Amino acid sequence: MTLTGVPLILLTASATAAAGAAVGWVWPRGGRLQPFTRVAGVLVVEALVVLTAGLVVNRHEQFYPSWQALQGDTGTATVADRRHAGLLDDRVRSDRLTWRPQGLAAWRLARPPTVTLPPDYRERPGVAFPVVLAFAGPGGPGAPPRRTPEAVTVTIAPTAGTTAAALSSLPDRLSHDLRVTTAGWDVVGRQPLAAAFVTGQPAGAAVLDQPVTALPPALTAPLRLPPAGTPS
Amino acid sequence: MTTALTLAAVLATATLLALGWNRTRAISRSALVVTSLLSVVAAVAVQVNRLTEAYPTETQAASTTSDPDGSRMLTVMVTGPASGLTLPMYVYLPAAYRSGSARFPVIEALHGYPGTPLTWLRKLNVQSYLDHEITAGRMAPTVVLFPYQTPERLLDTECTNLRAGPRAETFLTVDVPAFARAHYRVRPDRAAWGLTGYSAGAFCAINLVLRHPRQYAAAASLSGYAEPGIDVGDGSQNTTNNSGWRLRHLPQPAVGLWLGWAGDDKQSAADSRRLAAECHRPVSLTTAVVAHGGHSSAVWRQMEAPAFDWLSAHLARPLS
Incomplete structure (x- = not known):
């Protein structure tokens, strides 16, 4: 009954x-x-x-x-995720590295991206860091790689052949190789390519030229509940 | 104590009725019956009040930590020049607030109707949950505000400016933020401000973030609704104070929404699914569903930690 x-x-x-x-x-x-x-x-x-x-x-x-x-029984478990280590985590020796991910050639960049890590990246192994993706000027030598405290900064040098569609795989590759957040990326660059990259990302994943102070915090993996549509 | 007293009154009036029946005339018998009924009504009212915290017996926030280095839950009075309302508010200051000069992100946490913010503090143990999430590193140290959304306990404002009534929306979106900026080390920028709430407070959170996207970056709804379910007085419950209508008919703002509901909470589940279906870019949507639990504190207790974690990840960090 x-x-x-x-x-x-x-x-x-x-x-x-x-x-x-x-x-x-x-x-x-x-x-x-x-x-x-x-x-x-x-x-x-x-x-x-x-x-x-x-x-x-x-x-x-x-x-x-x-x-x-x-009886207060919700029949649902809150999941405490674990933050997966990046593939490069055990190879990182300094705060700056040249990043050569799988599929790099398809991006058609002038040179491999430069990644600058926050100073405490290695001391906080369970934490994912926010990302600043900087587009250097196309063709030329470009600006020197940026460094943003508390964020993983990726500086890329696009060429005339670089497309936003090709770069759409970059967030997944970066998440695979390093511990980074999947939302709230700050995309820096005046080129239309930077704006097109942001447009091509899921809502909330990237923002064009937001103040660095608006970046989200570096956090461990959150507690989660099943999303809608998941069988319980 | 109140519960024991009302139950004792029920027993006493039943005894009076039973023993006095044969010794009294009709009019006195009627009085005994009425007294007995009133005692039952009073006992029920006390239990309903216990559930909703609509008329709390103790309005001071009892800080649940005795740790001098721990978080604090303060009780303050907010005088709102813009709204004309003066209402109490509870303020959670994280442990990290005690030292340094950092400015913190802010979450306004809204209560349901009928009710008061004390439900957050007592039934939902919010201070304990916040401390735990921050200590675990899943949430950045954040100042959390627990304002009242109504000056009259039995007047449901749904956080709107009622025509010929309290200006709750102005209080929550102008006076409360101004008070927080004036009295606490909080970040003033939009990227660091979020909203959450349960039940009616969840409707409030979504409605306010959609109406004030230049002030708030994200909102989390725990068992919310698409419509206010009240008459605002200007018909706006069908348009601009109706989240479903706003998402369907107005340009959607670049905000983050977390919609959580229990699968067996029919109205909230249907409304939340409808809102989720209306969301599109640039709204960033996350959903969370618990299998069952209805429209109850048990569901909100399960949702609050994931909701706070999500909010923190979608707000700007503390700024040194």
Whole structure:
């Protein structure tokens, strides 16, 4: 019998009526036990009235749709993810490295990207860091690699052949190789390519030329619940 | 204590009714019956109040830590010149607030209706959850504000400016932020401000982030709704104070939304799914579903840590 079903409400309502009738019957009777039977009868009727009213309200508002809900059982586990180490984590010897990921040739850059790590990258192995993706000027020598404290800074030098579509694999490759966040990347560059890269990313993944102070914090893996559409 | 007193009153009035019935006339009997009924109503009202914290017996926030280096939960009074409202507010200051000069991101956490922010503090143990998430490194140290969304406990504002009524939206989006900026080391910029809430407060969080995207970067909804379910007085409950309508008919702002619901919470689940279906770029959407639990504190307790973690990852970090 469900908590919000009509049968349970009918049952308690019937029990209330029956209890009321019983109290009416025993009221003038009972002999020496009369005070006790009356008090008990009144209390039982009152409790049943409250119970029935509560069930009606709960059916309408659906506060507790099931017995499980009433017991505080949500039937769902919160998942504590673990932050996966980057493929390059055990090879990083300095705060600056030349990054040669798989599929680099398809990006058609003037030279491999330069990655600058925050000073505490190696001391915080369970943490993912925010990302600054800097587009250096096309063709020329470009600006020197940037360094942003508390962020992994990736400086790339696109050529005329570099496309936003080709670069769309960059976030996945970087997440594979280093511990970085997947949201709130700061993309720096005046070229249309930088704007096109941002547009090509999922909503919230990258922002064009936001202040460095707006970068999210470096955090360990969050607690998560199943997303919509996941079988429970 | 109140519970014991009301139950004792129920027992006493039932006894009076039983013992006094044969010794009194009709009018006195009627009075005994009415007294008995009133005692039951009072007992029920006390239990409902316990559930909702609508009229809390103790309004001071009891800090759950005795650690002099730990977090604090303060009780303050916010006088709002813009809204004309003066209401209490609870302020969570993380342990890191005690030292240094960093400015912290801010989350406004809104309560349901009927209710008060004390539900966050008591039933949802928010201070403990926040401390735990921050200590675990899943959440950056953050100042969390727990304002009232209504000056009259039984007047549901849904955080809107009611026509001919309280200006709750102005209080929450102008007065509360101004108070926080004036009194605490918080970041003033939009990237560092977020909203959350449960039940009606969840509707508030989504509605306010959609209405004020230049002030807030992200919002997390714990069992929220697409519509306010009240008459705002100007019909805006069907348009500009209706999150579903806003997402469907207005350009969507670049904000992050976290929508959480229980699968068996029919209204909230249907509304949240509808909101999720309406979201598109540039809104960044994350959903979270617990299998069952209805519209209850158990669900919100399970959701609050993941929601705070998500919010922190979508807000700017503390700034030294």
